[in-house]
Amino acid sequence: MVQDMWDAGVDESILDDVVRLDAADPSGMLPQVAxxxxxxxxxxxxxxxxxxxxxxxxxxxxxxxxxxxxxxxxxxxxxxxxxxxxxxxxxxxxxxxxxxxxxxxxxxxxxxxxxxxxxxxxxxxxxxxxxxxxxxxxxxxxxxxxxxxxxxxxxxxxxxxxxxxxxxxxxxxxxxxxxxxxxxxxxxxSAAEGPEAVEAAAVRLEDLAVRCRPASETFISPAKVLALELAGSLPLLWGTTALTAAAASRAAGQLAANAGYPALLGTLPDSASLQAGVLDGPFGVRGADGGPAEDFFRDRVDDGAEPVRLRLVLLRDQAAEHPTVTRQAEAAVTAAAERAVAVTELSAQGASRLERLASLVGLFDYTSVYLALALGVDPTPVAAARDLSAPPTPAVRET
The missing domain is CATH 3.40.50.10490 (Glucose-6-phosphate isomerase like protein; domain 1)
Structure with a gap:
């Protein structure tokens, strides 16, 4: 089913059409993010x-x-x-x-x-x-x-x-x-985490709301650009600190819930050894240049379809990274490039931890919705979550 979406093509044009975006988001997830x-x-x-x-x-x-x-x-x-x-x-x-x-x-x-x-x-x-x-x-x-x-x-x-x-x-x-x-x-x-950090986080989110608003052209909207980068790939989200790991986890959840889109999740330094193998697997180097990964997908789609490739997405916080993690992040970028794996690096912005968290979480909240709309997915309902719930009771398990 997912591969059929890639065969049909992602509808990039909808991202520059405010009327179509509004029609494709009947429950108003974009205004809720805003x-x-x-x-x-x-x-x-x-x-x-x-x-x-x-x-x-x-x-x-x-x-x-x-x-x-x-x-x-x-x-x-x-x-x-x-x-x-x-x-x-x-x-x-x-x-x-x-x-x-x-x-x-x-x-x-x-x-x-x-x-x-x-x-x-x-x-x-x-x-x-x-x-x-x-x-x-x-x-x-x-x-x-x-x-x-x-x-x-x-x-x-x-x-x-x-x-x-x-x-x-x-x-x-x-x-x-x-x-x-x-x-x-x-x-x-920390003095930086005082009450003023709350207002700074709100201002950061307001700035994202302006830059990522539906009327923004795709090439100047960071969320629309990121959505198109992720489309058709298997995102590997790696955080480099506890803060960016929390943002990556939220991002993976939003991609799944809003766009029905899977992502792999990890944190450096552990992921440098535990997940590095995916770069050499069927979604990484073996998926390039018509290698074994072509056979991997041939029983799922018609010949000629583009295979799903890995995309390494590094969520970084240089203000708090351990030097060893910084070196690992740089090595990860080099290793991915050597394997023709695309890389996206995103840096947390702001003086306080709360503001830096907002800079990443806010971006991915918009990205997940725009990816959903580009794929023709209504970003609000999650039917599978209802199907997986226990029989109706006065209490529920949240999504």
């Missing part, structure tokens, strides 16, 4: 209004655990990246049910659910209440999560996520309350 800056500002303001700073009264926790699935799990990875390696306590994600055995009264649990009905977040909240943990809930107001937070006397931080919209479209609305929590707990010691 709301990212507003989500940052609104969710940060709401967290202050409901008294997130009161969390400081009980002192520093032993650890912070972020519980939830789907987009909420991505928020946990992003929060750990924003906290950084110098954070005085561990900031960890948990996408299972209940809580790990080590979590206790000295820990803070943040249960996150954009819909307010995620089973994992609800079970974590209940278990945290039983164990006497300090608990914060982030999600949709007037939802099961909000009601259970009230019964548990947990701090509830409302997230401005539109009810009925995909949770993945509210990433920033869920992340900023969590960032406000770790800041209130005194776990963001």
């Amino acid at each position: 709301s990212s800056a507003r989500q940052v500002r609104e969710s940060a303001a709401l967290a202050r209004e409901v008294g997130v700073d009161s969390l400081a009264a009980d002192g520093r926790p032993r650890a912070v655990l972020v519980a939830g699935t789907g987009t909420s799990a991505a928020v946990g990875d992003a929060l750990a990246a924003v906290a950084g390696s110098r954070c005085p306590v561990p900031v960890l994600g948990h996408n299972g049910f209940g809580l790990p055995g080590w979590v206790g009264v000295t820990d803070v649990v943040i249960a996150i659910s954009g819909s307010g009905r995620d089973e994992a977040a609800l079970s974590a909240l209940e278990e945290a209440d039983r164990r006497g943990c300090r608990t914060v809930a982030v999600g949709l107001p007037d939802s099961p999560l909000a009601h259970r937070a009230g019964r548990a006397r947990a701090l509830f931080l409302p997230a401005p996520v539109a009810d009925g919209r995909p949770t993945r479209a509210g990433f920033w609305a869920l992340l900023l309350p969590a960032v406000a929590v770790v800041r209130a707990l005194g776990l963001l010691p």
